[in-house]
Amino acid sequence: MNFRLKSGFYMHISETQWYNLCSLRVGLGQVRLYEPENLVALREILQEIDSPPLIVARGSNLIGADNLTIMPVLRLPKSSEFAVxxxxxxxxxxxxxxxxxxxxxxxxxxxxxxxxxxxxxxxxxxxxxxxxxxxxxxxxxxxxxxxxxxxxxxxxxxxxxxxxxxxxxxxxxxxxxxxxxxxxxxxxxxxxxxxxxxxxxxxxxxxxxTNPKGASAGSVFRNPSPGNPAGRLLEQAGCKGLSHGSFQVSQKHANWIINVGGKPGKAEDCRLLVNDMKKRVLDQSGLRLHCEWKWADDA
Ligand SMILES: Cc1cc2nc3c(=O)[nH]c(=O)nc-3n(C[C@H](O)[C@H](O)[C@H](O)COP(=O)(O)OP(=O)(O)OC[C@H]3O[C@@H](n4cnc5c(N)ncnc54)[C@H](O)[C@@H]3O)c2cc1C
The missing domain is CATH 3.30.465.10 (Uridine Diphospho-n-acetylenolpyruvylglucosamine Reductase; domain 3)
Structure with a gap:
């Protein structure tokens, strides 16, 4: 819904679930989404909320959360000011x-x-x-x-x-x-x-x-070094096809998780799968992989 602020500018505020904001369709928690028309509107809303909202854009590298209380989230709309x-x-x-x-x-x-x-x-x-x-x-x-x-x-x-x-x-x-x-x-x-x-x-x-088909958030882990792609280590550690809840490691690319069926999935399941992949690589090669994604829970 569009709210007219004291400044006369507008702020679009809506409530939705994380999975609607993330390309992997992950996170069952509820968010309050603020979309200010311009910087004046943004500053006005910052006065009203206790802590800075989490920034989300297209959600193609962001993993939502299963939070029980509503999280404030900020997204820039494609207004003239923000898409100049x-x-x-x-x-x-x-x-x-x-x-x-x-x-x-x-x-x-x-x-x-x-x-x-x-x-x-x-x-x-x-x-x-x-x-x-x-x-x-x-x-x-x-x-x-x-x-x-x-x-x-x-x-x-x-x-x-x-x-x-x-x-x-x-x-x-x-x-x-x-x-x-x-x-x-x-x-x-x-x-x-x-x-x-x-x-x-x-x-x-x-x-x-080349990209596996289906809802995803791109590569899961950073490559440990240029000549040592995470995908190869994950494949050698037998990660292809592993799954938790709605999420599965792609059969095509071991450094890629797909939300099978594209239905809303729990962030907890996604975290379990990522940790499982990490542990298998650590056990197999002694290398500690680092996740490339941003997690709403860790922000
Ligand atoms: C199919 C697929 C393929 C991909 N391939 C690649 C690839 O080849 N290379 C690659 O690098 N990445 C790749 N990615 C990951 C992703 O697309 C990139 O990281 C992308 O740049 C994220 O943009 P976004 O708008 O979706 O940001 P989001 O996912 O919405 O946000 C990512 C992070 O940026 C922050 N952020 C977003 N906007 C702002 C802002 N205006 N100000 C401050 N912080 C902000 C968020 O808070 C969050 O921490 C891929 C993802 C998918 C799904």
Whole structure:
């Protein structure tokens, strides 16, 4: 439902279950979802709630919870303020965090700017890609980022990051806890629109052939090192086909969990399966795997 705030701006507030916000369809707990029209509305709502809400975007790397009390959750809607596309220079753009990564890649390609095609098949928003330092085909989003602007939800003040500050790592970003990214400045390079569009399409086709089918949250564990993929270790440890509740390790890719049937599943079952996979690899190879996903319970 849309609420008109004292400021005159709107906030959409709804109640739903975690599984409706997560691509893996996981988490039976209830959430109160806040979707502010703009930053003024967001700041007004921050005054009303006790602790910062958990940030969710497209939920393609987020595992919901089975919480018994309602959790406050914040999502940027695709309003004009949060999905801005502004050209600052030939191939330098200010982009809103609520834009989809694929959408951003297509918009920039249409304007003759390239660099996002290798990442275009990663599901989710630009904000989520920045928070996770999403990567594919040997490239990470961090290589394109010049600046980020956000809002510190705990301190209720602006947050900025500039390239010189660094802080990126493998699936790690310099974004501090409780900072909501609002926008980023990306630097791309000139391309022919048709060439870049063809690269995007090729990447989407490659993924449709290689990614296991069904509801998922992408790879479960980080690769311990470049030459040592987690998938191989998990396969050697006999993880393919293991299951708990609605969740099963894919037969195609041992570092991938599918929600079989796509029905709502308990976060507890998902956690049991992940822990089982981890233990088997530890027992078999002595290596401790680290989960790539973000868990609502751990936030
Ligand atoms: C089929 C499939 C394939 C995938 N392939 C890849 C891949 O090749 N490479 C890869 O890196 N990942 C991959 N992923 C994982 C996932 O798509 C990425 O991590 C993606 O960038 C997450 O974006 P999201 O918008 O869904 O974020 P969410 O899953 O909603 O959120 C992820 C994290 O980012 C935080 N976050 C989201 N938005 C913001 C914001 N605006 N400000 C601050 N924090 C924010 C959330 O709090 C959460 O901690 C895949 C997932 C699936 C389902």
């Amino acid at each position: 596309v502004e050209q600052l220079d030939v191939c330098t753009f200010r982009l809103g965090a609520a834009l989809g990564l694929l959408e951003a890649a297509r918009i920039l390609a249409a304007r003759g700017c390239g660099g996002l095609a290798p990442l275009a098949g990663i599901p989710g928003s630009l904000g989520g890609a920045l928070a996770m330092n999403a990567g594919a085909n040997g490239q990470e989003i961090s290589s394109l980022v010049r600046e980020m602007r956000g809002w510190d939800l705990r301190l209720d003040r602006p947050w900025h990051w500039f390239r010189e500050q660094g802080g990126w790592g493998y699936r790690q970003s310099p974004i501090a806890k409780d900072v909501l990214i609002l926008e980023a400045v990306l630097e791309l390079y000139p391309v022919q629109t048709e060439d870049e569009t063809a690269l995007i399409l090729a990447e989407l086709n490659r993924r449709s052939l």
